[in-house]
Amino acid sequence: MPTATLAMPWIRRSLRTSGLILAALAIAWAVLVVRAPIDAMQGVIQKVLYVHVPCAFSAYAGFIGTALFSALYLWSNDERFDRFAAASAEVGVVFCTLVILTGPIWAKGTWGHWWAWDPRLTVTLLLWFVYLAYLLLRSFTEGSARTARFAAVYGIAGVLAIPLNYFAIDLFGGAAMHPDNLERGSLGAGMGWPFAVGVFTGLAAYAHLLLLRTDLESLRAEAIETGQPPGA
Amino acid sequence: MSEPALRAVGLGKRFGRSVALAGLDLELPQGTSLAVLGPNGAGKSTLLRLIAGLARPTSGSLSVAGTPAHRPAARALVGFIGHASLLYSNLTARENLLFAARLQQVGEASLRVEQLLETSGLARVADLPIAGFSRGMAQRLSIARGLVHDPPLLLLDEPFTGLDPRAAAGLAARLASLREAGRTLVLVTHDPKRAAELADRAIVLAAGRVVFERQGIATGAADLERAVLAAGDAAT
Amino acid sequence: MSVFLAILWKDLVTEWRSRDRITAMLLFSLLVVVIFHFSLPGGATRDTQATAPGLLWIAYVFSALLGLNRSFSLELENDALSGIALSPVDRGWIFLGKAASNTLILGAAQGVTALVFGLVFEVDLAAIALPLAGVVALGSVGICSVGTLFAAVAVRTRFREVMLPLLLLPLLVPVLLGAVRATAGLLETGALAFEPVQLLLVTDATYLIVSWLVFDFVLDE
Numbered sequence: 001m002p003t004a005t006l007a008m009p010w011i012r013r014s015l016r017t018s019g020l021i022l023a024a025l026a027i028a029w030a031v032l033v034v035r036a037p038i039d040a041m042q043g044v045i046q047k048v049l050y051v052h053v054p055c056a057f058s059a060y061a062g063f064i065g066t067a068l069f070s071a072l073y074l075w076s077n078d079e080r081f082d083r084f085a086a087a088s089a090e091v092g093v094v095f096c097t098l099v100i101l102t103g104p105i106w107a108k109g110t111w112g113h114w115w116a117w118d119p120r121l122t123v124t125l126l127l128w129f130v131y132l133a134y135l136l137l138r139s140f141t142e143g144s145a146r147t148a149r150f151a152a153v154y155g156i157a158g159v160l161a162i163p164l165n166y167f168a169i170d171l172f173g174g175a176a177m178h179p180d181n182l183e184r185g186s187l188g189a190g191m192g193w194p195f196a197v198g199v200f201t202g203l204a205a206y207a208h209l210l211l212l213r214t215d216l217e218s219l220r221a222e223a224i225e226t227g228q229p230p231g232a
Numbered sequence: 233m234s235e236p237a238l239r240a241v242g243l244g245k246r247f248g249r250s251v252a253l254a255g256l257d258l259e260l261p262q263g264t265s266l267a268v269l270g271p272n273g274a275g276k277s278t279l280l281r282l283i284a285g286l287a288r289p290t291s292g293s294l295s296v297a298g299t300p301a302h303r304p305a306a307r308a309l310v311g312f313i314g315h316a317s318l319l320y321s322n323l324t325a326r327e328n329l330l331f332a333a334r335l336q337q338v339g340e341a342s343l344r345v346e347q348l349l350e351t352s353g354l355a356r357v358a359d360l361p362i363a364g365f366s367r368g369m370a371q372r373l374s375i376a377r378g379l380v381h382d383p384p385l386l387l388l389d390e391p392f393t394g395l396d397p398r399a400a401a402g403l404a405a406r407l408a409s410l411r412e413a414g415r416t417l418v419l420v421t422h423d424p425k426r427a428a429e430l431a432d433r434a435i436v437l438a439a440g441r442v443v444f445e446r447q448g449i450a451t452g453a454a455d456l457e458r459a460v461l462a463a464g465d466a467a468t
Numbered sequence: 469m470s471v472f473l474a475i476l477w478k479d480l481v482t483e484w485r486s487r488d489r490i491t492a493m494l495l496f497s498l499l500v501v502v503i504f505h506f507s508l509p510g511g512a513t514r515d516t517q518a519t520a521p522g523l524l525w526i527a528y529v530f531s532a533l534l535g536l537n538r539s540f541s542l543e544l545e546n547d548a549l550s551g552i553a554l555s556p557v558d559r560g561w562i563f564l565g566k567a568a569s570n571t572l573i574l575g576a577a578q579g580v581t582a583l584v585f586g587l588v589f590e591v592d593l594a595a596i597a598l599p600l601a602g603v604v605a606l607g608s609v610g611i612c613s614v615g616t617l618f619a620a621v622a623v624r625t626r627f628r629e630v631m632l633p634l635l636l637l638p639l640l641v642p643v644l645l646g647a648v649r650a651t652a653g654l655l656e657t658g659a660l661a662f663e664p665v666q667l668l669l670v671t672d673a674t675y676l677i678v679s680w681l682v683f684d685f686v687l688d689e
Binding site for chain 1 (some may be wrong): 565617618621624625626627631634635637638639641642645649663664665667670671674675678682685686688689
């Protein structure tokens with residue numbers, strides 16, 4: 001009798017830890033953001049960046065995660081990696097959507113227009129398309145093994161899009177309008193910590209959601225396999 | 233030839249909810265022929281496709297004459313004749329065989345193709361596009377395609393389907409002669425009588441496992457038939 | 469290598485017998501020229517020549533999508549793709565064979581389309597014919613490399629006509645950027661700029677290598 005295979009009980013145990021870490025970081029971050037000084041030139045709208053930047057880190061973490069898990073899946077043929085890949089893409093797309101939504105909000109408040117074709121923005125948009133296509137591919141393919149394999153191939157190709165597109169758009173794209181405020185010194189005093197904590201919070205959120213989503217898939221697989229509710 | 237033609241140990245093919253094969257063990261010496269029976273969905277076609285290297289197992293191991301089945305070197309030793317003909321409708325019979333020969337890296341491809349056309353009785357229609365072929369002719373071409381590289385191991389997935397009695401008899405004779413020539417055969421069939429006639433051993437699959445096994449089945453068609461029916465009932 | 473040639477030969481012969489792919493691609497490209505003429509404010513003339521490179525490559529990409537889908541849907545008849553997968557060689561060669569035939573067939577359509585564009589936009593093609601052919605070739609290799617890989621994927625999904633463009637277009641941005649810039653540069657100055665060509669070379673190489681490596685997984689079941 002095939003064992004309730006490939007269910008991953010360790011995920012459930014880890015969820016508690018990751019949830020706690022996330023909660024702690026989120027509270028710290030919220031406090032820091034509220035207390036951070038208001039930017040002299042940009043006004044309060046600048047605080048949107050405290051959300052925008054961490055989301056961007058998490059979005060890219062999601063995409064790189066998908067590519068990594070995809071490669072691991074192809075190499076090992078172990079379906080657990082595929083579950084992580086799919087979860088990572090979903091989480092990544094959510095964060096990427098937040099990036100694309102918060103970006104224009106900030107842009108309108110500071111540059112004066114909603115959109116600009118600068119390299120980072122454009123590449124992030126393209127990546128968003130790639131990962132939506134990844135998710136669509138998964139839902140339109142029949143047969144789970146085939147779905148996993150096709151998605152894995154696309155996940156790897158998609159991550160190549162990051163450097164290639166940066167290279168391409170840098171050569172020709174619009175003026176770089178993205179503030180390069182990740183270097184020390186160009187940030188105002190009191191802004192470094194909220195950003196740093198924010199990024200960690202974002203990554204913790206990515207990790208927690210990844211585990212959560214993968215756990216869901218594992219439970220589903222277990223339920224289907226044993227014909228019983230999980231944990232029975 | 234000490235290596236068995238085929239060896240499967242704990243062979244499994246599954247993903248998530250679908251289990252096509254679960255823990256299959258099988259060893260087939262060179263020159264024997266095996267019949268594989270069982271209800272639809274039992275995993276017979278999957279087994280054949282795994283042996284042919286068209287799919288990769290998710291657990292266990294599978295080797296052809298000692299080489300893992302998925303490696304290119306193993307694919308050179310296997311001839312596969314599937315449900316579908318694997319042929320191109322707007323190419324001629326000769327062109328289809330030439331293409332297959334080149335894919336299999338057969339030396340002196342044209343010569344080999346002419347030989348095959350002769351033995352398959354298709355020499356006269358060799359330059360007609362196969363779109364117009366009858367089922368029997370297409371089947372003969374399909375088999376020629378599978379044999380183009382003279383493989384020691386031949387896999388056939390329900391080759392008798394849709395054949396009229398004359399064509400079926402021709403096919404049976406062909407298989408018998410291949411068997412006599414020392415090739416290893418794995419034949420998926422629904423028909424226990426065919427199995428008894430053409431194979432030394434038989435296994436019945438159900439839900440991805442072997443539920444019945446028999447050596448020397450020349451006298452055992454009735455047994456086989458019962459086993460197949462039982463497997464079919466169990467599956468429903 | 470022989471398998472590569474065998475697949476190339478088979479695809480070209482099959483295409484020659486029916487000529488349906490190339491006809492569809494040509495017809496489509498010509499229709500696109502007409503539609504572009506109506507959608508441009510000034511019409512497609514010498515005055516709007518600046519838009520020509522971009523429009524040309526849009527036409528190429530969409531006609532490539534047509535051809536790519538077809539190249540694998542043909543293989544699905546009679547499960548012929550399994551016949552190819554049985555070949556005892558590294559499956560990267562299979563990818564190369566298909567990609568090469570796709571590039572050649574696309575190339576034929578592209579040649580005619582370029583002529584028509586040249587006519588309509590009043591471009592002196594003769595002067596730039598050779599470098600233009602080079603750019604078109606590089607662009608096509610980029611499109612058909614990752615395009616062949618994902619055509620093999622898309623054709624076995626439920627929504628194949630829609631799936632391929634969705635999968636492919638974001639990945640083709642580097643190819644398009646390089647190709648359009650190079651073409652525009654040629655039209656303006658008659659010379660090939662280095663940067664777009666460099667971009668095309670890097671992208672083509674990357675896509676070819678990756679597609680070669682992963683094609684095995686796409687053919688697997």
